Amino acid sequence: MRPFTYEQAPDARAAVQMAAVPSDAHVRSPVQFIGGGTTLLDLMKLDVMRPATLVDITPLEKAEAGRIQQTPQGVRIGALVRMSDAAEHPLLVQQFPMVAQSLALAASQQLRTMARLGGNVLQRTRCPYFREIAYGQCNKREPGSGCAALDGHNRLHAILGVSEACIASYPGDWAQALVALDTNVEVMGPRGPRVIPFAELHKPPADTPHIETTLVPGELITAFNVPASAAARRSLYLKVRDRESYAFALASAAVGLDLDGERVRDVRIGLGGVATVPWRARKAEEALRGQVLDEAAAEKAAEAEFAAARTHGHNDFKVPVGRQTLVRALMAAKAMEV
Amino acid sequence: MGGDTKATGVSRRGFLASSASTAAVPLAAGVLGAGAASAQAPGRAPDPRAPVDMVLKVNGTDYRLPLDIRTTLLDALREHAGLTGAKKGCDQGQCGACTVHLDGQPVLSCLTLAVMAQGKAVTSIEGLEGRDGTLHPVQQAFIDNDAFQCGYCTPGQIMSAAACVEQGRAGDEAAIREFMSGNLCRCAAYPNIVAAVKQAAVVKTGRA
Known part of the structure; x- marks a missing residue:
């Protein structure tokens, strides 16, 4: 070091x-x-x-940044809260199940105890070509150097939001819940505080994969505001991985449903493991809104979302796995008792 | 293993621990004010390599150590405080062999800066047994259930298991496996480790 x-x-x-x-x-x-x-x-x-x-x-945890508070709109989660504390917080477990579950299914107990939520959403990719400096090509690490993953070992890489410059997968879980639930992010910067939609925090790689967020350099995330909703209550996080625990997602889905009988009044979907950024599945949501939710409708929605997928060989399997993960999550959310 | 130690009076662990302490002679356990090498000449930019005086509270004892700011808690324990119980497996936060408790919570000491562990209570495997040498129920359960083969991951396993039991998270096998999933065992002693955690949980709660 x-x-x-x-x-x-x-x-x-x-x-x-x-x-x-x-x-x-x-x-x-x-x-x-x-x-x-x-x-x-x-x-x-x-x-x-x-x-x-x-x-x-970490001294910020003694003030508001270290707390989870109910607000008139929903919940305010401080950026210095530990993953392990948020995963078990009763308000999140009961009113925002996908938020609590995405944290409980992430990493290991030690890492959940250590990691804070502000840093969690800024977690860097696990692309092996990014993590190993012996590889000369990584546009994220050395802008303009190329991407070794395009024709390298890319089993764990992204299929949505990719570019010719980078196919690194966004590794986190919690962010999928945040992007699905229209979360706002409170940020402190050199010019004072500001609020940005979580969906605008991460930047797809395009031709500048080394610029991962829209944060101005020096800005600090201080809190997340998650609005309460019927879809947040009937929600879950489904994570498919190579082993049962302590592994990054091959595919994951944060799904929230507001149902009128069998019909979808509102639906929120965040996808993980398959995309370069926390992925809001708006095409799938659009296909489902107003429809009767059954397996056929769920499959059609998943197909609509993954139609834009671009694979690179080893990660071809992520298209069917990603689709099936979303279908399973939708049907499980429908079956929830709320 | 224990028999050999008693017979010769020299053990590998004892040797390693005493060499580490020797290397850190003026700095070892509880010695105050030693080597306060804050080597910053006035009027010059601070040298990031200059040692910084740190105080770590480990197993109830204050250790005053002048350390490079880059020193992880794991290296501070093993190389400077002479506490070699926490193990360096991957040094990347992937294996769990270095697990210790910070204020009662299990953390990876290889991904914790020593400077950030100041002011917190560090508990390592050496601090788990009672003052009279009575093994912690989790330690005893690991022996009773033969919950290891080579033993390298065991200190980390036991620290995670102790937290699991202490926090009441050993309710069923699935819960135990999730809580313990950050501790890898290349010998795959997992079934016995789970059995040991279950036994220790029964000892703590007094019910099966």
């Missing part, structure tokens, strides 16, 4: 001041915030991330 200086930030404003960096720095910024450190320290050991300064934001 390269040397760095370490500072502790007493609050969000101080943290942002300490992290003042050039505006083109993005994820390669020389200053990085550290919470749980589970992604950052890992990538620093691998020499993929090379910050000169770490700003420790």
